[in-house]
Amino acid sequence: MRSIQARLNFGFVLVTLILFVVLWLGQGWFLRQMAYDFVSARLASDAYTLLRAVDMDIGSGWRLDQDKTSSVYEQPMSGHYFQVAVDDKWFFSRSLWDAKIPLSDHQDVGEERIRLLDMNGAPWLVYENKFMKQGRAIRVALAEDVSFIEASLAQLTWLFAGVGGVLLLVLLAVQVWVIRQGLSSLKAVRHEIAQLKSGHIRQLPAVETKEIEPLVTEINYLVQSMEMRLQRSRNAVGNLAHASKTPLTVIDRQIEALIEAGYSQGKDMQEQSSRLRGMMERELTRARIAGAALPGQRIYIQEELEKLVRTLKAIYREKAINFQLDVSATTYFPGERDDLVELMGNLLDNASKWTKSQISIVARMDDESLELIVADDGPGVAPEDLERLMNRGERLDEETSGHGLGMSIISEIIRQYQGTCKLSHSATLGGLQVQVILPRQLDMDLAEV
Amino acid sequence: MRILLAEDDPALGPELKTALAKHGYAVDLAVNGIDAQALGEEDIYDLVVLDLGLPDKSGLDVLRHWRSKKNNIPVLILTARSAWQERVDGFEAGADDYLCKPFHTEELLVRMTALLRRANQQISSQLESSGLSLDENSQSVIKDGAEVSLTGTEYRLLRYMMHNPGRVLSKLQLVEHMYDDGTENDSNVVEAYIKMLRKKIGAELIKTKRGQGYVFGEPT
Structure with missing residues (x-):
């Protein structure tokens, strides 16, 4: 799993760092270059001053007029040095003391040379030129100790790094904030999807963000098309059931007529037909079970149970069954209405078949699950049979004729909803008690936004 | 029916x-x-x-x-x-x-x-009324422990009357509930069937209300 935020932050930090380093190196080089240019220009102008200071003295020959040179050249180790050669006679600035400016080998007249040298650990910028004065070649070399430039450059670099670092942090904070803002609509959608899944809403609301809007539209479309597909396949199954059952009824009746007329094959045909009927009924009912596939479902149990109880009272009118409902109004079923009704219908039908007069229904809901308990005051099931029934999902109603699906449908629905089913002895009513627990959300993670 | x-x-x-x-x-x-x-x-x-x-x-x-x-x-x-x-x-x-x-x-x-x-608010599983008990399988009626056999039309007529004891039933009503649309029927034949039924189960059980029709049931 990669995070968009982390990726954007990483990209941003990387690009900013590269830019910063380039800028940092660039400014160092540029400032140094500028300072050297400035120093070289001054050295060049000093070279002309020096040239003017060199003249021919009648008597002692060529000399250097100290008065015409700057006083910094008089001070020893001042950092400003020169040496001048007229033919082979050398004049050195007093500041040089014992040192000499290293010279390059050969030089043409008018050729300017600027070099950076290392003089015992100190950087010297050396300017060399060769002039012609009164027919003599005069070589001039000036040098300046530029350690001060390096020192201030180093200082500046540290300053730059400090300010840059602070700025980088500020930028990063701003960036995180901007990305958070940008992703906030994505977060909102995530929250809404969780709501969709838990059944609070049936469709995602429209969003303002251009990039997310198609996503929301697609999800809504998917939800809708899934709903429609389920509806369609259910209708198709219903139609198939209807279409195939009526001919089967006619066949059954023809078989009955055959048996009545004394044909012995009739019995075998009847058996096969009843097998076919059983298989068909089971598969069709199974196919109808939707499972918790669709989001946005919230079926309030009380209303459905009341209808079911009315129906069962009508079916088992002779028994005058007393149903005790203990269902809170807010308890809801996290799935398809048909599945709830099928599950409870079969549970209550089983209970109604065996009960003497009392059936109790409890529906409770907590944060994680929905609990449905149906108990009756019938003969119940022996403990060893309870085990068998739960393990193999055998039919509870095998001995009572009828639609005969009972337990297999119940366990199929429970399986679809990833729930559990427990059969036990009812302490209050004395008969069988069936406890069904269904998780409210199949994926709890998504809800935690 | x-x-x-x-x-x-x-x-x-x-x-x-x-x-x-x-x-x-x-x-x-x-x-x-x-x-x-x-x-x-x-x-x-x-x-x-x-x-x-x-x-x-x-x-x-x-x-x-x-x-x-x-x-x-x-x-x-x-x-x-x-x-x-x-x-x-x-x-x-x-x-x-x-x-x-x-x-x-x-x-x-x-x-x-x-x-x-x-x-018709009848609770018993067998159709019983006024000392008569209708056997739906053999399409006959048991009166005082003895089985009295009925023709198809008589059975239909008696069953409808036993379902509605004590109520005045007009000839038209009886015909409507005995025959389907496809059968030729004449309300006059009802009189003939009533006569036959009276012979079989006793005249006192079916009384004539002049101008209105018939009432099934023991006199109270």
Whole structure:
């Protein structure tokens, strides 16, 4: 799993760092270059001053007029040095003391040379030129100790790094904030999807963000098309059931007529037909079970149970069954209405078949699950049979004729909803008690936004 | 007993009609929802056997329409739709009983008998009235422990009267509940059958109300 935020932050930090380093190196080089240019220009102008200071003295020959040179050249180790050669006679600035400016080998007249040298650990910028004065070649070399430039450059670099670092942090904070803002609509959608899944809403609301809007539209479309597909396949199954059952009824009746007329094959045909009927009924009912596939479902149990109880009272009118409902109004079923009704219908039908007069229904809901308990005051099931029934999902109603699906449908629905089913002895009513627990959300993670 | 059978299947409908007629019911067959709805409003039927998947108008809509018009005719839904939701819908729409296809004729007959009895507030499982006990299997009546055999028409006539003891039943009413649409009938034949019945079960059980019709039941 990669995070968009982390990726954007990483990209941003990387690009900013590269830019910063380039800028940092660039400014160092540029400032140094500028300072050297400035120093070289001054050295060049000093070279002309020096040239003017060199003249021919009648008597002692060529000399250097100290008065015409700057006083910094008089001070020893001042950092400003020169040496001048007229033919082979050398004049050195007093500041040089014992040192000499290293010279390059050969030089043409008018050729300017600027070099950076290392003089015992100190950087010297050396300017060399060769002039012609009164027919003599005069070589001039000036040098300046530029350690001060390096020192201030180093200082500046540290300053730059400090300010840059602070700025980088500020930028990063701003960036995180901007990305958070940008992703906030994505977060909102995530929250809404969780709501969709838990059944609070049936469709995602429209969003303002251009990039997310198609996503929301697609999800809504998917939800809708899934709903429609389920509806369609259910209708198709219903139609198939209807279409195939009526001919089967006619066949059954023809078989009955055959048996009545004394044909012995009739019995075998009847058996096969009843097998076919059983298989068909089971598969069709199974196919109808939707499972918790669709989001946005919230079926309030009380209303459905009341209808079911009315129906069962009508079916088992002779028994005058007393149903005790203990269902809170807010308890809801996290799935398809048909599945709830099928599950409870079969549970209550089983209970109604065996009960003497009392059936109790409890529906409770907590944060994680929905609990449905149906108990009756019938003969119940022996403990060893309870085990068998739960393990193999055998039919509870095998001995009572009828639609005969009972337990297999119940366990199929429970399986679809990833729930559990427990059969036990009812302490209050004395008969069988069936406890069904269904998780409210199949994926709890998504809800935690 | 006159039954309205609403079933669109071309094989099952006529076949079921024949089977029910064999058990002494006068049966009219409606093959679509519109016809079934109109026939059900005629107040001549004692029971409706209603298929839900009818063309033109679904059985549930037909049933809801009747119930909204306060038509309380007993309705037995006979359908291929066996899901509990569909059962609940059927009963919520006002059905009195619900039988899923495929079914056995015996089961249908048992349910129909139970429903007819319930509609006439009779609690006992055997149709008994005024010292008479009707045996639906042999289509005969037991009077003072002795079995008295009846012809088909006599059986139909007596059964209807026993379902409605103490009520004045006009000749027209009797004819309507004894015969289906396809049978030639004449209300005058009722007199002849009443005469025959009086001979078999005793004249005191069927009294003539002049100008109104007949009343079945022991004098009180």
